[in-house]
Amino acid sequence: MSVDVLTPQLTGRILPRANPLSKLFAAVLVTVVVMLSIDWVSAAVVLGSELLLLPLLGISAWQLLKRTWPLVLAAVVAGYGTALLAEKTGAVLLEFGPVLFTQDSVNSGIAIGLRGLAIALPGIFLLTTTDPTDLADALAQKLKMPHRFVLGALAGLRLVGLLVDEWRTLGLARHARGVGFEGNPVARLRNFLGQGFGLIVQAIRRASRLAVAMEARGFGAGDRTWARESTFTRLDLWVCLVGVLIAGTAVTAAVLAGTWNFLLDAS
Amino acid sequence: MAEHTRKREAVSIAARGWSWRHAGRKRPAVQDIDLVVQPGERVLLLGASGSGKSTLLHGLAGVLGDDGQGEEHGSLTLDGSPPGRVRGRAGLVLQDPDTQIVLARVGDEVAFGAENQSVPRAEIWERVRQALDDVGLDVPLDRSTTALSGGQKQRLALAAVLAMQPGLLLLDEPTANLDPEGVLEVRDAVVRVLDRTGATFVVVEHRVAVWADVVDRVVVLAADGGVLADGPPETVLTDSGTRARLAEAGVWIPGHQPAVPGLLPSPGNPLLAARGLSVARTKRGPVVLDEVDVDLQAGSSLGIVGPNGGGKSTLALTLAGLLPPRGGALAAAPALARGAGTSPHGWKSAQLVTRIGTVFQEPEHQFLTHRVIDELEFGPRRLENSDEVTVRRRVDSIAERLRLTSLLQANPFTLSGGEKRRLSVATMLATNPDILVLDEPTFGQDANTWAELVALMAELIQGGGSLVAVTHDQEFTEALGSRLLRVADSQAVPEVAP
Amino acid sequence: MASSQARTRNTPTYRPNYQWRVVDIVVASVVAVAVGVVFFAWSAGYTGISAITSAFPPLAGLYTGGWLIAGVLGGLIIRKPGAAIYCEVLAAAVSALLGTQFGLTTLLSGAIQGVGAELIFLLFLYRKWNLGVALLAGLGAGLALAISENILYNALWAFEWQLMYVVFASISGVVIAGLVSWLAVRGLAKTGVLSAFAAGRTADV
Numbered sequence: 013m014s015v016d017v018l019t020p021q022l023t024g025r026i027l028p029r030a031n032p033l034s035k036l037f038a039a040v041l042v043t044v045v046v047m048l049s050i051d052w053v054s055a056a057v058v059l060g061s062e063l064l065l066l067p068l069l070g071i072s073a074w075q076l077l078k079r080t081w082p083l084v085l086a087a088v089v090a091g092y093g094t095a096l097l098a099e100k101t102g103a104v105l106l107e108f109g110p111v112l113f114t115q116d117s118v119n120s121g122i123a124i125g126l127r128g129l130a131i132a133l134p135g136i137f138l139l140t141t142t143d144p145t146d147l148a149d150a151l152a153q154k155l156k157m158p159h160r161f162v163l164g165a166l167a168g169l170r171l172v173g174l175l176v177d178e179w180r181t182l183g184l185a186r187h188a189r190g191v192g193f194e195g196n197p198v199a200r201l202r203n204f205l206g207q208g209f210g211l212i213v214q215a216i217r218r219a220s221r222l223a224v225a226m227e228a229r230g231f232g233a234g235d236r237t238w239a240r241e242s243t244f245t246r247l248d249l250w251v252c253l254v255g256v257l258i259a260g261t262a263v264t265a266a267v268l269a270g271t272w273n274f275l276l277d278a279s
Numbered sequence: 280m281a282e283h284t285r286k287r288e289a290v291s292i293a294a295r296g297w298s299w300r301h302a303g304r305k306r307p308a309v310q311d312i313d314l315v316v317q318p319g320e321r322v323l324l325l326g327a328s329g330s331g332k333s334t335l336l337h338g339l340a341g342v343l344g345d346d347g348q349g350e351e352h353g354s355l356t357l358d359g360s361p362p363g364r365v366r367g368r369a370g371l372v373l374q375d376p377d378t379q380i381v382l383a384r385v386g387d388e389v390a391f392g393a394e395n396q397s398v399p400r401a402e403i404w405e406r407v408r409q410a411l412d413d414v415g416l417d418v419p420l421d422r423s424t425t426a427l428s429g430g431q432k433q434r435l436a437l438a439a440v441l442a443m444q445p446g447l448l449l450l451d452e453p454t455a456n457l458d459p460e461g462v463l464e465v466r467d468a469v470v471r472v473l474d475r476t477g478a479t480f481v482v483v484e485h486r487v488a489v490w491a492d493v494v495d496r497v498v499v500l501a502a503d504g505g506v507l508a509d510g511p512p513e514t515v516l517t518d519s520g521t522r523a524r525l526a527e528a529g530v531w532i533p534g535h536q537p538a539v540p541g542l543l544p545s546p547g548n549p550l551l552a553a554r555g556l557s558v559a560r561t562k563r564g565p566v567v568l569d570e571v572d573v574d575l576q577a578g579s580s581l582g583i584v585g586p587n588g589g590g591k592s593t594l595a596l597t598l599a600g601l602l603p604p605r606g607g608a609l610a611a612a613p614a615l616a617r618g619a620g621t622s623p624h625g626w627k628s629a630q631l632v633t634r635i636g637t638v639f640q641e642p643e644h645q646f647l648t649h650r651v652i653d654e655l656e657f658g659p660r661r662l663e664n665s666d667e668v669t670v671r672r673r674v675d676s677i678a679e680r681l682r683l684t685s686l687l688q689a690n691p692f693t694l695s696g697g698e699k700r701r702l703s704v705a706t707m708l709a710t711n712p713d714i715l716v717l718d719e720p721t722f723g724q725d726a727n728t729w730a731e732l733v734a735l736m737a738e739l740i741q742g743g744g745s746l747v748a749v750t751h752d753q754e755f756t757e758a759l760g761s762r763l764l765r766v767a768d769s770q771a772v773p774e775v776a777p
Numbered sequence: 778m779a780s781s782q783a784r785t786r787n788t789p790t791y792r793p794n795y796q797w798r799v800v801d802i803v804v805a806s807v808v809a810v811a812v813g814v815v816f817f818a819w820s821a822g823y824t825g826i827s828a829i830t831s832a833f834p835p836l837a838g839l840y841t842g843g844w845l846i847a848g849v850l851g852g853l854i855i856r857k858p859g860a861a862i863y864c865e866v867l868a869a870a871v872s873a874l875l876g877t878q879f880g881l882t883t884l885l886s887g888a889i890q891g892v893g894a895e896l897i898f899l900l901f902l903y904r905k906w907n908l909g910v911a912l913l914a915g916l917g918a919g920l921a922l923a924i925s926e927n928i929l930y931n932a933l934w935a936f937e938w939q940l941m942y943v944v945f946a947s948i949s950g951v952v953i954a955g956l957v958s959w960l961a962v963r964g965l966a967k968t969g970v971l972s973a974f975a976a977g978r979t980a981d982v
Contacts, residue, residue, distance in 0.1 A: 017874045018383035019423040043881050050932055090930065093834035097934040120933040128930075135873060135881040144874075145383050160802055165867050167381045168806025172871055173425060174377055175814045178644075180561070184601045185644035188637035189706065190628040190661055206647060208815045209961055212808060212850075213643065213692065216970040218378040219807035223800040225379035225436075228340045228371040229443065230395035232799040239390035239403045275928060303978050344800070348973055649967060692968030 017172045018144050024070035026247070027141035033150045034248035035142060038255025039134035045259040046130045051271035052119070054262040055126035061258045062133040069140055076136075083132040091125025144169060150242040160232050167222060175215060182210045289318035289479045290368055290446035292339065296353035298504075299334055299343060308334040310504030311353070316496075318446070321473065321480040323490050323512070326500030327528030328695060328725055332483040335500070336449050338362065339481065340371035357447060367396050369447040370440030374455050374723075376432035380439075385411070385427075386420030388435060392443040403442070410438040413475060414468040429587055430461030434468045441472060448473070450482040454489060455723045458587045458751050462489060469493070485725055488533040491516060499525065529697075529725030536754065537730035542737045544760045547577035550615040550713055550745055551598065551623070555607035558590065558597040566605050567593050571771040573764060575714060577614070580736070580746035582756035584774070585766035591749045592640075592718050594766060598747060599637040599716040600624050615713055632658050636707030640718040642699035643692060651694075651702060652678075652687040658710040673709060681705045681735070697728035704735065715739065716747045721755050733758045795903070797857050800973050805855045809864040812847040813871025819843045834931075835938050838923060838945030842953025844886075845918040848894040849958040852914060853906055854965070854976050861898060861914070865891030886925065893921025894954075906976065911959035912951050919950020 022028040027035065046058050066076065077084075095117045102115030148166045152159040186192050192203050226232070266272040294314040300307040309331025316322055326332050337343050338355050341362030355361070357368055370392075373379045382388045389407040398406065407420070414434040418427070427435060433453055440448065450469070454462040470493055473480055482490055491497075497515040501507040508521045515521055516532060525532050556571040567590030575581060575598070583591045596602045597609065600623025610621040611634070619630045626634065639645055648654050655678060659670040678684045681701045686694065691702055700720070707715060715736075721729050736759055740746055750756060756763060763774035851864025869887025897914040923946035927939045934942070962976055971977025 016383075016423055016425050017871075019425070039881055047882070047929060094931070094933050097834060097931075097938045099933075099935055124930070124933065131882055135883075138881065139874070145387060160797070160799070161863065163381075164799075164802035164806045165870075166383075167803060168810045168867065169871065169874070170380070170383055170425075171378075171807055171810055172814065172874065175811050176817075176875075179814055179818065181639070181641075182644050184596060185637075185639045185641075186647065187601055187628060188599065188631070188639070189645050189647055190632040190658055190710075191647065192628070204818075205957065209964060210644065210646070211811050211815060212961060213965065213968055213970055214641075215807045215811035216804055216854075216965065218375075219804040220800065220970070220973060221373060221375060221378040222381070222807065223803035224337065224340075224342045225371070225373055226381055226803060227342045227799045228366070228369075229381075229392035229439065230367045231381075231391070232802075233366060233395065235397055236394045237397045237400060237403070239387065239394055239400060239407075241400065275932060301972065303972055344973065345798070347975075649964065690967050690969070692970070 018166070018170050020140070020143070022143060023140045024068050027068055027137070027251075028143070029245075029247060030141075030251045031150055031154070031242060031244050031248045032138075032142045032147040033154055033242075034244070034251040035138050036147070038251050038258075039138045041255045041259045042134050042262075043131055045262050046127055048275050049263075049266060049271075049273050050120075050123055050127060050275065051266050051269075051273045052123040052126055053269045053271045054266035055123060055130045057262040057265045058258060059126055059130040059133070061261070062130065062137070065137070065254075069137065071140070080132070080136060083129065083136075087125045087128035087132070090128050091121040093121075094124040095121030146240075146242070149238065149240055153238055153242040154244075159236060163231070167226065168219070171215070171218060171222075174218075175211065178214055179207070179211055182207050182214075186210070288444075288446040289477050290357050291318045292316035292355075292357060292447070292479065292481075293359070294335075294353070294355045297335075297338070297355045298352040299331070299338060300350045301334075302347060302349050307331075307504070308349075309338075309500070312355075312500070312504075312506065314498065314506060314509075316479060316481070318479055319477050320496055321494040322482070322496045322498055323487065323494040324481055324483045324498050324500065325487065325525060325530050326507070327502045327530070328697065330500040330502045330528070332500055333451055336371065336451050336481065336483055339447065340369045340449055341366045342371070367392070367443045368445055369449055370443055370445035371449045371451065372433065372436045372440055372453050374452040376429050376436065376456060379436050380424045380432060383424060384420065385416070385418055385422045385424055385435060388424055389439045389442050392439055396443060406442045406444070407438075410441040413441055413472050414438045415471065416468075428461065429457045430464035433457065433461065433465045437465070437468060437472065441476075444476075445478060447479045447481070450480075450484075452484055452723070453482070455485065460586060466490070466493065485529075485723070486531045487516065488531070491533055502528065526726065529727035531726050537726045537733075539730055539733040539758045540737050542740065542758065542760050544579045544740055546579040547743060548614045549574055549576050549612045551575040551609070551611055553598065553604075553607065553609045556594075556597065556604055556609055557606040558593045558602065559605040560593050560602070562603075566769075568766060568769055568771055569606075571607070573598070573771070573773075575745050575747065577713065577743045577745050578740055580740055580748065580756075580759045580761040582759075582761035582763045583747065583749045583766055583771075584751065584756070584763055589766045590769065591766045594771065595716050595718060595747055595749045596637070598623075599635050599714075600626060600631055601637060629661055629663065632707075632710040632712065633662065634712055635714045635716060636710065636712035637716040638703050638707050638718065638720060640722060642703035645703050645706065646691040649690055650687070651683060651689050651691055654691055654702060654706050655683070655687075655709055658706060662710065673711075677705050677709055681708075682731075697724060697731075700724060700728055701731070704732070708739075714745045714747065718749045719751070720748060721750065721752045729755070795858055797855075797859075801855050801857055801860075804974075805851050805860055805864055806867060808851055808854060809847050809867035810871050812850060812864070813868040813875070816844065816847075816868060816872045817875045834934075835941040835945055838942045839949050841922055841946050842915070842919065842949030842951075842957075845890055845894070845915065845922060845950050845954035846958055847887075848891040848918055849911060849914045849954045850961060852894055852898050853911060853958055853962045854971065854974060856903060856906060856975055858899070858903060859895070861894040861918075862888060862891035865894070865918075882929075886922070889925045890918045890922045893917040893919070906979075908956075908959050911962075912955035915950040915953070915955020915958070916947055917950075918954050919947040922946050922950065 098117040098120040100114045106113040148162050151157045152162040294312045297312045298307045298310045324332050390403050393403045414437050416434045454465050491512050497512045499508040508515050553573045557566050557569040559566045603624045619626050655674045765772050765774045847868035848861040848865035852861035866887040869883045873883045894914040894917050897917040923943040965971050966977045
């Protein structure tokens with residue numbers, strides 16, 4: 013696989029046409045609301061809304077699962093971990109040696125698991141429907157972020173695929189020298205670090221050449237124009253509204269249900 | 280019209296006693312250059328590695344950096360101004376196609392320079408179309424820049440520079456990383472562009488033949504500073520004194536091939552056999568090559584040839600036991616396996632390095648330590664039954680043979696390109712493998728390193744070694760009397776020698 | 778003459794310490810991307826590790842140092858204000874792009890961890906770049922990571938487990954992010970690739 017992260021196959025029909033900033037706004041807003049409270053009601057409302065919006069992505073459930081299974085696994089692990097380590101109050105559900113699950117600790121675990129999924133999905137929405145170059149254009153033109161850094165980051169990101177390939181080549185090249193693929197964990201860790209070092213060396217060499225090429229093309233000298241204009245349309249209003257609606261519903265539902273549990277008040 | 284105006288805008292170059300020393304280096308990279316280039320002249324810049332050709336080119340592009348990065352003496356000007364102040368008047372195309380592309384899509388990439396010059400939006404797209412047309416790159420504007428071939432990428436880099444409408448075009452070994460088709464593609468595009476724009480032109484390249492007919496002036500930089508020769512190509516390239524000095528400096532000059540021993544291989548024991556082999560770069564990636572039959576024997580060599588992207592390297596890495604075969608059979612004969620099992624990919628590292636060595640295209644990928652001597656000792660020390668005396672003797676003789684003895688304490692990464700290549704070969708020979716696999720061993724090497732490599736490989740084959748080289752270098756395979764396997768369109772076909 | 782010539786060829790050099798040059802931005806970006814790719818290889822092992830550590834989740838803290846290298850390494854190489862935050866956020870973006878398990882919040886975590894390292898460099902006014910500072914920066918990043926994770930994700934753990942997570946993450950930050958980054962910069966300086974940077978010319982501080 014050669015990774016080309018900057019020209020992804022965008023999915024869906026509607027969302028790719030929205031300005032990346034409005035999608036970013038909606039995604040951040042929803043994420044923040046879920047993060048602010050650990051309760052199963054707000055998490056479930058957000059997760060439910062996200063699942064309802066999934067058809068917008070235009071990919072099948074199976075494809076989605078293939079892309080996101082690590083998320084699901086991570087949510088399960090996080091939920092389990094919390095159930096194991098939370099305050100053990102409520103009825104005992106399972107006791108096995110030092111392992112103790114109670115009603116309350118399991119509830120906490122479920123809330124954490126749901127919340128993990130609800131937090132992760134906005135990222136998927138954004139990633140699968142947004143062209144990173146458009147995002148950079150929007151960040152620099154609309155949000156007025158310093159263009160040298162935005163474009164520098166974008167140029168760096170173009171090298172992701174190249175560096176992934178290079179990582180693989182490094183592994184083979186080092187194997188040919190007689191290291192890697194075998195040995196005890198310490199030897200493996202050493203090899204991993206050595207390979208990482210090799211990658212960083214190549215990365216800096218490439219970066220230095222890239223910097224020369226960019227400077228030779230007048231980059232970083234001062235103001236610039238933009239060949240592609242980042243624009244807002246009515247669609248962006250809708251995207252923002254949906255974000256606000258989901259966030260608002262989640263908070264309202266949790267407060268009404270009495271489960272809202274502001275993060276910084278937790279302890 | 281526009282064409283006419285651009286012709287008028289061709290840039291003049293003036294260097295007076297110009298020197299540049301990179302920060303942290305004792306010697307100047309380039310010294311005492313006196314040079315005047317008239318608007319519209321086409322110049323080929325030659326010189327030994329280390330004579331500062333690239334530094335001069337970067338100086339002309341105004342990208343050498345600030346006081347912190349080096350020290351300048353004398354003056355270097357474009358139309359009377361320091362290059363750093365008139366950036367954009369000079370357009371620079373570099374060697375590596377992959378690290379001079381900035382953006383993800385063809386159109387954006389060409390627009391980038393013009394954007395930086397604050398050209399109005401509507402005009403930018405006009406320039407983009409014109410530039411792509413000039414270099415003959417007929418692809419959609421939203422094509423991914425990663426998906427282009429090497430030759431296309433270099434033409435894209437050229438178009439990206441043209442969109443800035445420079446009066447001076449600077450090319451730093453623009454074809455060194457390309458296959459022969461790519462070289463011609465780029466050369467022809469440059470000629471077309473120069474005819475249209477009339478821009479001043481300076482190119483640095485090892486392989487003189489590519490550009491000799493295009494330029495009207497050749498300038499040779501001396502290794503110890505100053506200009507060694509300067510004049511029309513037919514004068515400079517035919518003067519026997521200059522030719523001798525260029526050859527000595529490792530420059531590839533037309534009509535001169537470095538002396539190498541002739542070799543008639545005499546194939547011996549079979550070592551490795553592939554039958555119906557199919558190969559893929561990654562576990563789940565696509566099969567790049569199918570139904571490959573090939574035999575490797577002691578005392579012979581095989582050249583894997585064909586256009587880039589056809590799967591040559593993948594096949595070589597599979598033969599080398601580094602990638603698992605996707606299908607078919609790859610079996611080591613008893614003479615090679617020596618009890619280690621018939622599948623090379625199943626061998627332990629220590630078994631592999633005494634049987635098959637692989638020299639990668641980028642030597643730095645294989646450096647493991649911080650000193651040359653540690654690199655050389657690394658392999659031998661890990662073998663079973665290695666004692667101090669044998670290791671020392673082995674390392675000494677290899678260092679001697681590959682002229683690395685004076686560099687033993689140096690950091691491998693700080694060596695010159697030719698030295699790195701020699702070290703990467705030496706580290707593989709240190710464990711004395713039966714088969715040596717090389718990926719583009721002569722890419723970007725000067726004529727001296729080339730001749731050294733050929734001589735060494737010939738010696739190896741005569742000593743009963745087996746060689747596999749992925750290469751575009753016909754002179755290399757001819758000098759070694761290699762059998763050829765041509766890889767194209769996902770097929771590998773043996774090629775009958777002409 | 779010579780020096781005035783040289784001065785005109787680029788951005789003014791009278792404030793060399795705090796202004797980012799193009800080469801600073803690009804190298805910082807690509808180093809962050811490379812670390813992101815290494816992260817990716819690292820996190821390919823992470824789901825497995827968290828399955829192992831789920832018997833005792835705070836142990837996962839020991840493994841977190843790998844996430845913190847970008848900020849410390851970027852700071853040590855570039856030596857400019859903001860380098861640690863910039864590199865850590867960008868590396869996080871790369872791992873999000875390559876599809877690890879953490880989504881948008883990866884960026885937030887990246888920023889928080891970057892700030893942890895950045896604060897240490899700021900504390901020394903971007904003038905000291907020795908082993909001690911590197912280890913402290915690793916510690917800063919580790920603490921920032923552990924405290925933020927405790928608030929954001931481990932909030933329901935009992936206090937002693939949270940504390941243990943902080944201790945493990947700090948150790949990991951000091952050793953993996955601090956020490957390894959410092960060793961890497963020393964090694965990089967010796968290879969000559971950092972010749973455009975102060976870090977490459979004063980390697981042995």
